[in-house]
Amino acid sequence: MTEQKRSTYRHGDLRRALVAAGTELAREGGPSAVVLREVTRRTGVTPNAAYRHFADKRALLHAVSMAAQAELARSIEDEQAGLQPTDDDGAAARARLRAVGAGYLRFAQSQPGLFRTAFAEHADLRDAGSADSAGASGLTPFQLLSAALDGLVEAGVLPKERRLGAEFLAWSSVHGLAMLVIDGPLRGLDLEQRTFAAQRLLEMVEKGL
Structure with missing residues (x-):
């Protein structure tokens, strides 16, 4: 072990x-x-x-899955940060929602190992709100999706009565495509086909809400 590691670990890291x-x-x-x-x-x-620090392998894997979730959150944040500014509140809200899905799908395809791990050893939705799963904004992937949906309501794009439970519909749809592309029968799609499928899915989710 290097002296640098000794020093780092001595400080509780x-x-x-x-x-x-x-x-x-x-x-x-x-x-x-x-x-x-x-x-x-x-x-x-x-x-x-x-x-x-960890009672067993499952406890370690759970902690690693939280770290993978945080990287997923940063992928979504990067996608949102790249959006072009607009004075149209409705268009901006729609773009932020699509960016959540685009960042999610991009992460799944570019980091399949971490994407698979991000959902390992999760007991329930409490992990979706854990600070250990948050990106630079302090929000987790699930919270970023929720915030984008709230933005649709605030912009008058999504009726308030249709907001309840919308996270689960949008999440299920995008996650399903992600898994089909990295582990399922859509593995053989080329980049153009995957891009087309992603765009159409995100349009479908937005219109379906």
């Missing part, structure tokens, strides 16, 4: 280092690649040291 190592393993091979032995090897500590 071992948990963070273990999660970072696990995240890189997930990036390379998905949730099944998050193996405690390899995580400790990469961080230069013993398994006993890791067990002081």
Whole structure:
């Protein structure tokens, strides 16, 4: 172990280092690649040291999945940050919603290992609001979607009575396409076909709401 690592871990950052190592393993091979032995090897500590922070592999994988969610949130934020400004509140609200879906799909295709891991070991929707899953804005992917839908209501695009539960409809649709493209029968689509499918799906979700 290097002196720099000793110093970092002495200040209580071992948990963070273990999660970072696990995240890189997930990036390379998905949730099944998050193996405690390899995580400790990469961080230069013993398994006993890791067990002081995580009770078992499932606890470590859960923490890594939260970190993957945070990267997903940043992908969505990057997509929204690239939107062109407009004085049309309705058009801006629609664009922000489409950006949530576009950032989600882009992350799934560019980081399939992390995307698969982002949903590992989640017990329920409480994880969707965890601060550990948040991006730079302080919002998680689910919260970014909720905020975009609230923006549609505020802009007068989405009737208030249709807002309830809209997250689940939009999320299910986009997540379904993402999984079909990376793990299902749509794996064989080329870039142009995937782009077309994504655009049409996002249009369908917007109009369906």
